[in-house]
Amino acid sequence: MTAAATEPLFELPPELAIDTDVARRVIAEFIRGQLRQAGFERAVLGLSGGIDSALVAYLTAEAIGDERLLCVLMPYRTSSPESRRDAELVVAQLGAASEVVEITPMVDGFFGLDGSAGAAGETGLEASSLRRGNFAARMRMAVLYDRSVTWGGLVVGTGNKTEALIGYTTIFGDSACAFNPIGDLYKSQVRQLSAAMGVPEAIIRKAPSADLWPGQTDEGEGGFSYPLLDRMLYWRIDRRRSTEEMEALGFDPALVARVDRMIAASEFKRQVPPIAKLGPRTAGVDYLYPRRRPGSARG
Amino acid sequence: MQSIRIALAQIAPRLGQLDENLARHHELIGEARGRGAGLVVFPELGLTGYLLQDLAADVAMRLDDPRLADLAGATAGMSAVVSFVEESADHRLFIAAALLEDGAIRHVHRKVFLPTYGLFDERRFFAAGDVLRAVPSRLGLGVGLAVCEDFWHLPVPQLLALDGAQLLVNVSSSPGRDLAATNEVGLGTATSWRTLMRTYAQLTTSFVVFCNRVGVDESISFWGGSEVIAPTGDVLFRAPLYDEGLFDVEVAPGDVRRERIALPLLRDERPELQLRELTRIVAERAGMAPDSTAEDGAEPGLDVRPAEAEHGGRPIGFGSRAR
Numbered sequence: 046m047t048a049a050a051t052e053p054l055f056e057l058p059p060e061l062a063i064d065t066d067v068a069r070r071v072i073a074e075f076i077r078g079q080l081r082q083a084g085f086e087r088a089v090l091g092l093s094g095g096i097d098s099a100l101v102a103y104l105t106a107e108a109i110g111d112e113r114l115l116c117v118l119m120p121y122r123t124s125s126p127e128s129r130r131d132a133e134l135v136v137a138q139l140g141a142a143s144e145v146v147e148i149t150p151m152v153d154g155f156f157g158l159d160g161s162a163g164a165a166g167e168t169g170l171e172a173s174s175l176r177r178g179n180f181a182a183r184m185r186m187a188v189l190y191d192r193s194v195t196w197g198g199l200v201v202g203t204g205n206k207t208e209a210l211i212g213y214t215t216i217f218g219d220s221a222c223a224f225n226p227i228g229d230l231y232k233s234q235v236r237q238l239s240a241a242m243g244v245p246e247a248i249i250r251k252a253p254s255a256d257l258w259p260g261q262t263d264e265g266e267g268g269f270s271y272p273l274l275d276r277m278l279y280w281r282i283d284r285r286r287s288t289e290e291m292e293a294l295g296f297d298p299a300l301v302a303r304v305d306r307m308i309a310a311s312e313f314k315r316q317v318p319p320i321a322k323l324g325p326r327t328a329g330v331d332y333l334y335p336r337r338r339p340g341s342a343r344g
Numbered sequence: 345m346q347s348i349r350i351a352l353a354q355i356a357p358r359l360g361q362l363d364e365n366l367a368r369h370h371e372l373i374g375e376a377r378g379r380g381a382g383l384v385v386f387p388e389l390g391l392t393g394y395l396l397q398d399l400a401a402d403v404a405m406r407l408d409d410p411r412l413a414d415l416a417g418a419t420a421g422m423s424a425v426v427s428f429v430e431e432s433a434d435h436r437l438f439i440a441a442a443l444l445e446d447g448a449i450r451h452v453h454r455k456v457f458l459p460t461y462g463l464f465d466e467r468r469f470f471a472a473g474d475v476l477r478a479v480p481s482r483l484g485l486g487v488g489l490a491v492c493e494d495f496w497h498l499p500v501p502q503l504l505a506l507d508g509a510q511l512l513v514n515v516s517s518s519p520g521r522d523l524a525a526t527n528e529v530g531l532g533t534a535t536s537w538r539t540l541m542r543t544y545a546q547l548t549t550s551f552v553v554f555c556n557r558v559g560v561d562e563s564i565s566f567w568g569g570s571e572v573i574a575p576t577g578d579v580l581f582r583a584p585l586y587d588e589g590l591f592d593v594e595v596a597p598g599d600v601r602r603e604r605i606a607l608p609l610l611r612d613e614r615p616e617l618q619l620r621e622l623t624r625i626v627a628e629r630a631g632m633a634p635d636s637t638a639e640d641g642a643e644p645g646l647d648v649r650p651a652e653a654e655h656g657g658r659p660i661g662f663g664s665r666a667r
Contacts, residue, residue: 063523064530070586071520071565078560082359333397335562339360 054249055236056272061279063234065241069107072226076108079224080199084342087198091185091219092116092135092143093256094128096239096248097227098203099135103242104226105201106139114141115196119185122149128256131248138245144192151184152177178257182218190221199223207232207271210278211304212311213255213263220314231275269300277304348483351376351384351592352570354583356559359393362403366391366411369426372590373418379592382483383423387515387557387570388455388492389439391428394517395561400469404431407449416444423450423483425555427491427515429470430454436471441489441515443479451479453489457497463519463564466493476500478509485510485551485597492516495540505548506615510575510600512544516556520567520585529585534569546577549603549610551595558588575603 080086088105092098105114116139118132136143156177157163157170165172172180189200202222204214206229214220227235232253239249252262253271264270277296280286281304286294291301317329326332353372357365369386376384388394392403405412405428415426423445430440430452439455454473458466478488488504488511495501495514504512522532529535537554545552551574558568570583572593581593604610627633629645641649 060524062525064525064527067520067523067530067585071523074558074565074586075560075563334399335359335395335397337359337562338399 054240054246055233056270057233057237058272058276058279061231061233061237061275063230063237065238068230068234068238069104069242072104073108075224076105076201076226079337080109082337082342083199083223085197085199087113087115087196088201089115089117089189089192089196089198090201090203091189092118092132093203094118094125094131094135094248095253095256096244096251097205097235099131099244099248100235100239100242101201101203101227102135102139102141103239103244106141107242111139111141113198114139115192115198116141116143117189117192118143118145119148119188120145121147121152121181123258124256125254125259127251131245131251134245135248138243142196146188146192148181148184148188151187152181155180174258178255179215179218181257182215186218186221193223201226202228204228205232205235206230207275207278208263209315210282210311211267211274211307212314213267214311214314216314231278232271233275274304277301278308281305282308347594347596348382348485349380349592349594350553350572351379351381351590352553352555352572352581352583353384353386353390353590354555354558354568354570354588355387355390356566356588357387357390357393357557359395359561360399360403362392362411365393366415369415370418373415373422373424375590376424376592377422379590381422381592383425383553384590385425385513385515385553385555385570386427387555387566388427388441388517389429390515390557391426393561394557394566395564396429397465397469400429400437401431404429404437406431406433407452412442412449416449417447419444420447422446423481425489425513425515432471437469438473439466439470439491440473441491441513443481443487443489445482450481451477451487451489453477453491455491455494456500457493459493459496463521464493476503476507478504478507480508481511483511483597485600488512488550490514492518495544501544501548501550501552502613505550505610506613509548509550510597511551511553512548513553514541514555516554517566518556519564521564529569531567531585533567534585537569538571541571541573542577542579545573545575547609549575549607550600551575558586575600576607 116136155164156172163169193200200222202225204220208214254262292298427441430438441453442449443451456473458472460467478486481487486508488509490500520531520533527535541552541554554571556570557566567585569585572581574580583591628635631644638647639649
């Protein structure tokens with residue numbers, strides 16, 4: 046046996062373990078329900094080669110059939126070839142339709158390339174990796190919503206609960222979608238469900254990365270491991286533990302304080318923007334309807 | 345006494361699609377009749393879907409609505425429990441469950457407890473019912489109707505049983521949540537409900553029928569798992585989780601008598617003691633009467649003084665315990 050084979054596929058904190066059969070069942074019904082209520086039969090998603098979008102691809106294919114799913118691979122010139130290879134592995138295993146849309150000309154056309162300015166002007170050449178990363182995420186969103194029309198399918202979200210809570214997302218970028226099947230699953234639970242669904246081992250094992258620059262990893266950037274972060278979020282949010290109780294549970298108070306700040310600072314990313322209340326009835330305030338109701342399915 | 349076949353219509357109502365749901369009810373009442381069912385039970389808001397919000401007014405029906413009369417008309421020679429949004433003459437909207445029998449609306453229960461916490465927001469859109477009544481049924485059993493959250497309050501099953509119910513029917517739209525692997529069948533909600541249902545059946549020595557919907561409204565998935573429990577607390581039938589279907593189960597009404605003789609809990613209930621103590625507790629909780637068992641400085645409704653103790657005098661009206 047190789048070392049890799051003896052190493053556990055992933056670390057799953059016991060309190061986060063879910064019943065994956067129930068999760069699969071609920072999520073499949075959820076996906077079918079969302080599509081039916083909107084009058085769609087097909088779905089489209091951005092497949093990065095990472096575990097989140099791979100899992101959503103498996104879940105969607107299981108819910109509606111691989112023939113109704115379009116996976117769009119949207120590499121940028123600095124994206125890792127390994128990501129591309131892993132995404133292609135998912136497509137091959139599922140037998141779903143796929144398409145590669147390079148976003149390089151879109152991103153470089155804006156920020157410029159090799160000293161020649163793009164639409165953003167001279168200063169664009171100096172853009173930080175944060176600006177570039179956000180812009181790339183929004184270009185991918187734009188591609189997916191275009192393919193939503195050409196493929197005739199709804200855009201399925203692929204963001205997990207951990208990144209949504211700490212705000213490790215791009216608003217109107219990777220978080221944009223018609224519905225999200227895994228947004229209430231922590232990263233550790235994404236791994237557990239991925240293993241149960243047969244997502245390729247290589248994808249489950251590799252270090253999560255936004256793949257904005259070579260060698261970048263989420264855990265390297267954030268400074269904590271996902272199992273630890275997931276446990277903190279679980280006890281703090283789902284189980285409503287106070288800061289004192291968190292410390293009693295063995296969490297570092299400084300880390301708890303830091304995570305608390307990240308959660309509070311990203312509240313805006315998880316909510317619909319507020320509308321100034323002026324008229325008698327205002328969407329989201331006192332005009333409250335289900336997103337999908339009689340008449341809202343496309344004809 | 346003849347056995348009764350109870351059919352559980354574990355359906356996935358379409359949100360806001362009253363006509364479509366009505367048609368489905370007619371279809372399933374017919375199917376239940378074909379299977380020889382004496383009673384068919386549909387889930388909470390089976391005629392409208394659950395997460396209605398401002399749609400509630402659009403799908404509301406008055407009790408004299410011809411569509412309800414039509415549905416009742418389909419119950420000649422049998423009983424059905426259906427649930428919908430009821431609009432009263434003074435335009436309050438209730439979550440209602442109706443017992444339809446032999447072509448007529450025999451009884452209407454308006455949901456008393458409207459959860460408005462966590463993922464629930466019912467009190468914003470609905471009025472709460474004020475009445476709990478058990479009613480006689482053509483089944484030869486007293487029937488007590490309750491809707492979902494009503495059964496998260498201890499007095500409800502007890503009052504219904506004391507009022508003559510031998511068959512407690514709870515219709516629900518219970519959203520499944522907490523998928524922790526340590527839960528029974530991997531779902532926290534199912535674990536809680538199963539515990540409650542068996543406890544109520546045992547303590548009231550009554551049949552308990554639980555009909556919960558399936559399907560998805562927006563973010564939430566309803567888990568089904570409808571059940572029929574015997575007066576002994578034994579589970580007679582459990583429908584699968586998340587599957588739509590019409591499931592039937594045979595019950596022997598004689599079980600009520602046997603169990604109530606073997607385990608005479610209802611005989612030994614002391615409602616007059618409850619009433620006396622409740623009268624006292626209500627006054628004390630309102631701060632209208634001193635609580636003889638409370639520590640000095642305790643808030644009305646609590647016996648223990650807060651840990652931080654000695655705060656100054658209370659505003660007038662907040663507890664009359666000053667001695």
